[in-house]
Amino acid sequence: MIPMVDLKGQYQTLKDEINKGFEDTFENTSFILGPNVQAFENEAADFLGVKHAITCASGTDALHLALLGAGIGPGDEVITTSFTFIATAEAISYVGATPVYVDVRPDTFNIDPDLIQAAITPQTRAILPVHLFGQPADMAAIMAIAAQHDLMVIEDCAQSIGADINGQMTGTIGLAGCHSFFPSKNLGCYGDGGMVTTNDDSLAETLRMLRNHGSKVRYHHDIIGFNSRLDELQAVVLRTKLKRLASYNKERRRAAHTYSRLLKDVVTPPHEDGIGNHVYHQYTILSEQRDAIMQKLTDNHIGSAVYYPIPLHQQKVFADICRGVSLPVTEDISRRCMSLPIYPELTDDQISSITEIIKSAV
Numbered sequence: 001m002i003p004m005v006d007l008k009g010q011y012q013t014l015k016d017e018i019n020k021g022f023e024d025t026f027e028n029t030s031f032i033l034g035p036n037v038q039a040f041e042n043e044a045a046d047f048l049g050v051k052h053a054i055t056c057a058s059g060t061d062a063l064h065l066a067l068l069g070a071g072i073g074p075g076d077e078v079i080t081t082s083f084t085f086i087a088t089a090e091a092i093s094y095v096g097a098t099p100v101y102v103d104v105r106p107d108t109f110n111i112d113p114d115l116i117q118a119a120i121t122p123q124t125r126a127i128l129p130v131h132l133f134g135q136p137a138d139m140a141a142i143m144a145i146a147a148q149h150d151l152m153v154i155e156d157c158a159q160s161i162g163a164d165i166n167g168q169m170t171g172t173i174g175l176a177g178c179h180s181f182f183p184s185k186n187l188g189c190y191g192d193g194g195m196v197t198t199n200d201d202s203l204a205e206t207l208r209m210l211r212n213h214g215s216k217v218r219y220h221h222d223i224i225g226f227n228s229r230l231d232e233l234q235a236v237v238l239r240t241k242l243k244r245l246a247s248y249n250k251e252r253r254r255a256a257h258t259y260s261r262l263l264k265d266v267v268t269p270p271h272e273d274g275i276g277n278h279v280y281h282q283y284t285i286l287s288e289q290r291d292a293i294m295q296k297l298t299d300n301h302i303g304s305a306v307y308y309p310i311p312l313h314q315q316k317v318f319a320d321i322c323r324g325v326s327l328p329v330t331e332d333i334s335r336r337c338m339s340l341p342i343y344p345e346l347t348d349d350q351i352s353s354i355t356e357i358i359k360s361a362v
């Protein structure tokens, strides 16, 4: 039996360190914005090479707070991709702005910069690229378009923590980077968690207030904020795992490359465009025989999943704003894509048995 993600094996190797941190926290009872949250924010900022790392309660909140902090609101349009998790667009809707969907590149599934220009209107305020499945979007092209039209860029890094473009980490290139620590993400905690990264001092200050009831000084409230803090126990887990993130991502790449070597004549493996370093949050293939492959894997107790079966522009919730929107590449990919189990501990032997089953299904 091989699941999509296996967090149990990893916990066994981290158990002593995490349990010790938990016990210390239980003893000192500093549960909210305590020493581990502070230390994790410093360590994450160092690791990513960014001035500010502001943790919050989830990746969805990171997107929401970043958009709010950037001053995006009702009447504004934000250009993004339809081939992503709903949270990307939900956050745009939370602030009263409208998501405007642009098609993706057929090989990387990331937003196609060549199509952004045509989607820009006088209402456009920002571009929100997603580094999908762990592969950096074409940030050089996106930043150039943004500069030309005076737009902000907010990066959805929920799947890409640790991925870089020529040494510069995703989440440190645009105005803000939004990260998720959902358990199955490349850097996952044991519950919900999120973070915004930025080099902008004033945005960082606003974000620190927004996540904590609009307050800089206790019981002094300057703006309407939220209760959106990372809790101390999650920070313990994240500090333990951050030290190992580079090696975890390396193992994900090893697993992905083993898959691709074994599958390249059977299905369309993921394409690395060389723009950045792919950290394989998901290993996603394309095949006309998707259903047969998934059935065979299920029969053999091997996990698989479709990310994403219904693109956002075809979701009921966006029916009103997406009437007549057609994104042929996104629609084609969502019909043929499927993701296979991937995590740092997945062995080459396991991968070879998975690929043998896939070969027998097509």
Ligand SMILES: *Cc1c(COP(=O)(O)O)cnc(C)c1O
Pocket (backbone or CB within 6 Å): 058, 059, 060, 061, 084, 085, 087, 088, 130, 156, 158, 159, 179, 180, 181, 182, 192, 193, 194
């Ligand atoms: C996971 C994810 C989010 C949301 O993160 P949560 O921590 O689950 O709220 C946002 N965008 C993308 C692309 C994601 O994969």
